[in-house]
Amino acid sequence: MPSPCWCLRSRKPPRGVSTPARGQRRAEPERRIRFGSGLPCEWALATKPLPSAMALSWARRLIRRPACLKWVALSTAPEEDCRQGAGRHETPRKRWMKEKKPRQGFSLPGLECSWEERLSSVATPLWRLAYEEQLKVKAESQKKVLQTLASRLREHGTDKLEITQRPDGLCCPLHPVVPSPIVNGYRNKSTFSVNRGPDGNPKTVGNYVGTGRAKNIVCVRANRLQNVPEKHKQVAQCYEEFLQQSPLDPCLLFHEGGHWRELTVRTNSSGHTMAIITFHPQDLNQEELCTQKTLLKEFFTCGPGAVCALTSLYFQESTMTRSSHQQSPYQLLYGEPYIFEEVLGLKFRISPDAFFQINTAGAEVLYQTVGKLSQADKNTILLDVCCGTGAIGLSLAHQASKVVGVEMVEQAVEDARWNAAINGISNCEFHSGKAEVVLPQFLMSREDDQPLVVVVNPSRAGLHYRVVRAIRNCEATRTLIYVSCKPDGEAMRNFLEFCCPPDSRKKLVGEPFVPLLAVPVDMFPHTMHCELVMVFTR
Numbered sequence: 001m002p003s004p005c006w007c008l009r010s011r012k013p014p015r016g017v018s019t020p021a022r023g024q025r026r027a028e029p030e031r032r033i034r035f036g037s038g039l040p041c042e043w044a045l046a047t048k049p050l051p052s053a054m055a056l057s058w059a060r061r062l063i064r065r066p067a068c069l070k071w072v073a074l075s076t077a078p079e080e081d082c083r084q085g086a087g088r089h090e091t092p093r094k095r096w097m098k099e100k101k102p103r104q105g106f107s108l109p110g111l112e113c114s115w116e117e118r119l120s121s122v123a124t125p126l127w128r129l130a131y132e133e134q135l136k137v138k139a140e141s142q143k144k145v146l147q148t149l150a151s152r153l154r155e156h157g158t159d160k161l162e163i164t165q166r167p168d169g170l171c172c173p174l175h176p177v178v179p180s181p182i183v184n185g186y187r188n189k190s191t192f193s194v195n196r197g198p199d200g201n202p203k204t205v206g207n208y209v210g211t212g213r214a215k216n217i218v219c220v221r222a223n224r225l226q227n228v229p230e231k232h233k234q235v236a237q238c239y240e241e242f243l244q245q246s247p248l249d250p251c252l253l254f255h256e257g258g259h260w261r262e263l264t265v266r267t268n269s270s271g272h273t274m275a276i277i278t279f280h281p282q283d284l285n286q287e288e289l290c291t292q293k294t295l296l297k298e299f300f301t302c303g304p305g306a307v308c309a310l311t312s313l314y315f316q317e318s319t320m321t322r323s324s325h326q327q328s329p330y331q332l333l334y335g336e337p338y339i340f341e342e343v344l345g346l347k348f349r350i351s352p353d354a355f356f357q358i359n360t361a362g363a364e365v366l367y368q369t370v371g372k373l374s375q376a377d378k379n380t381i382l383l384d385v386c387c388g389t390g391a392i393g394l395s396l397a398h399q400a401s402k403v404v405g406v407e408m409v410e411q412a413v414e415d416a417r418w419n420a421a422i423n424g425i426s427n428c429e430f431h432s433g434k435a436e437v438v439l440p441q442f443l444m445s446r447e448d449d450q451p452l453v454v455v456v457n458p459s460r461a462g463l464h465y466r467v468v469r470a471i472r473n474c475e476a477t478r479t480l481i482y483v484s485c486k487p488d489g490e491a492m493r494n495f496l497e498f499c500c501p502p503d504s505r506k507k508l509v510g511e512p513f514v515p516l517l518a519v520p521v522d523m524f525p526h527t528m529h530c531e532l533v534m535v536f537t538r
């Protein structure tokens with residue numbers, strides 16, 4: 001259980017707690033709440049768990065103002081700043097940010113709030129709530145998404161009674177959140193950065209507290225993050241040990257030089273572990289690069305890093321924030337080129353560059369949910385748009401007459417084809433390329449009029465308008481399933497494009513879709529995120 005403490009920034013004190021006068025400190029034996037005057041907004045620290053209703057109401061505020069989340073950890077400025085009060089024109093936060101110096105975890109009497117806890121509050125803001133409470137918070141935020149969609153559709157002049165006449169103000173019925181079968185350590189992939197830690201050590205491996213824009217980034221070890229499994233933490237710790245003994249500098253800012261960059265760890269259910277290390281070559285020659293790769297390999301195969309028992313070690317030279325395999329190949333230094341996973345009885349091969357849902361047990365629930373909702377049958381073709389390694393299409397292939405997948409990452413498409421073959425699935429084809437290029441061509445060139453069930457699961461950037469237009473203008477598409485982990489972002493734009501009244505200016509001439517049902521599936525316990533499965537029909 002996490003330590004019984006809830007810490008949030010809030011404009012108002014929780015109900016039932018009076019605000020002390022400016023500068024005055026108040027201590028109650030049961031619950032002690034402090035308000036730091038001079039901070040941009042008041043914030044509160046409770047040393048006892050708050051009643052769940054209270055915690056929930058605060059969490060709801062976070063949903064309304066998610067920007068607050070960024071400040072949850074940062075606004076916890078050291079106590080002496082609050083106590084002494086800042087100058088008239090300089091708030092403690094301003095002063096703290098101006099110093100730009102990472103500080104040691106600070107302590108308040110009765111409340112230890114370490115850097116690790118701050119990181120937890122940034123990366124997993126719900127971690128102090130019991131899982132049932134987390135699900136309530138997520139249900140609330142999904143409700144808001146459906147309310148927003150309903151009101152945006154009304155603004156767009158929809159006359160669909162299914163939307164305009166719903167008494168709850170939602171655009172369609174909303175199911176309760178389907179819980180994740182695993183709540184802790186569920187991540188099968190974690191990425192760790194290298195940067196200055198709270199003690200100023202530039203070779204710290206962890207995750208960021210703070211932002212680049214505010215220039216107050218501190219890299220904090222992920223040891224306390226509840227969604228990261230122990231194995232990932234162990235590899236991160238070993239990489240840090242390697243860096244400490246390496247003569248080369250870490251690459252903190254590209255233009256300042258340095259080499260060692262982030263670490264990605266992938267694991268599967270049988271404990272196999274793949275590590276990928278990104279390296280900025282700067283002006284090293286091939287021989288020098290080779291020396292570094294050898295040192296890294298030796299460290300993880302026969303040196304102190306051997307305890308991690310890696311099954312694959314990859315090295316990627318990259319001068320960009322992110323590079324695909326095409327831009328800068330993943331170089332296998334040691335072991336198996338792929339990691340394998342089993343999902344719903346099917347075997348999946350996953351390349352280092354390929355996307356795979358980060359919660360494998362949660363992915364099974366998600367795919368089962370999509371399968372039930374899709375109503376794909378032997379008369380329908382199932383289109384899996386943004387298919388990754390083909391997981392959705394392959395797990396539903398037995399329901400449909402045929403599956404067609406589209407994916408832009410070449411390695412993932414190769415995995416999808418291999419996955420179909422190894423599982424003996426012959427009614428699938430996978431196309432490589434951007435969906436906005438491949439899909440309109442595919443739909444235009446179809447000669448049969450077999451009904452289509454389209455499942456889209458794009459990244460956070462949402463679908464390109466050409467993809468939306470192609471799907472909407474294709475009459476054979478009667479059912480559309482949109483799976484999104486950020487339905488209040490770009491996906492909302494897509495929902496409107498699918499459901500708005502016909503608009504010839506935007507070439508959205510096909511019959512509009514109507515939201516039929518929404519089922520949230522929790523894949524990310526402790527975070528605010530949730531996968532939303534939206535079913536549209538027409």
Ligand SMILES: C[S@@+](CC[C@H](N)C(=O)[O-])C[C@H]1O[C@@H](n2cnc3c(N)ncnc32)[C@H](O)[C@@H]1O
Nearest residue numbers: 355386387388391407408409434435457458459
């Ligand atoms: C959220 S993942 C979904 C993967 C897959 N449905 C699954 O469950 O494993 C999004 C996928 O979309 C791919 N993608 C992003 N933009 C794309 C585009 N414009 N065209 C095709 N695929 C794209 C990404 O490479 C990634 O594999």
